Amino acid sequence: MQRPAVAVLGAVGLLVAAAVVLQTGLWVDVLGTGEYEEGTVTVREEAETATATTQTGTAASTPGTTVAVRDGTAGEPLGTVEVRIAQTTTQRYVGLSETASLGPDEGMLFVHDSEGTHTYVMRNMSFPLDIIFIDANGTITTIHHAPTPPEGEQYSEEYPGYGKYVLEVNQGWTNRTGVEVGDRVELPPEAA
Template sequence: MRLFLLLALSLLSAGCASRGQAWVELGGERFSVEIADEPDERARGLMFRDRLAADAGMLFVHAEEQPLAYWMKNTRIPLDILYFDARRRLVSVSRASPCSLGDRCPPYPSAGPALYVLELNAGTAGRLGVERGDEIRFSPDIPERGAP
């Protein structure tokens, strides 16, 4: 019984650790990402943060593919906003500046329907040289939705 309990605890710990180790690969680089797949997580995003590690980002997972627009309300970090479709292909990139204007912050719309949105430090997309149609790869623990 004791061995079973230890095994169960180690499996549970491994499962928790894997959720915290989510990553995406884009342009030959791997980024550790926080997942925002619930409405309240997507609404909060990276608000009120003062920094984002160079190898980190946030991946927003939506319920369905559609035209999207993000804004920088209460966001202090300049960001690249990368929109991906259900096939995980890059739709468009916007470079967004911090905004403290509340509901008057400008939107950054996708150039077409998107399902996933990746936010990285501003300038990362340019440094990677990503282009429309480039594919993003996910770690196994990232939920996929709507893929054909």
């Protein structure tokens, strides 16, 4: 009678461990980023709005835009992500810090007034991110795989990069889609 209970508890333990590895993005550290072919990221304006649940349980809503990733040689779609656009200083400061979670294909596009070196931190974040810096011409210049701040800390280390735009998505999104430095992003007119 005790052997089946031990087997069930062991299976539950393995499932919990697998869920933790997937949720925290630890699999990215274990598997690495790998090699991918160059692709193109296309941003298309959508009429609907993107929403995400804030930590207070309310829905945050800003204009929605779809980011589509395409293979650079075959032009085949690699993935899409629904993003909210952060254009004001306040929107950029708050970013995703008041967001409790994102769906696997949701994120935020930050638009700066000018191209230059910008530094991001994980401020009060409850989930890890990929932070993607994009120059004024739409070329991805830097990708960081940023974990949440250490336990008990409000801020993480700093993540610098050069560009006019920054795309934040769930950690591992760039690995899953094959997006890498040198790929291109086509931006909607309201983000330019």
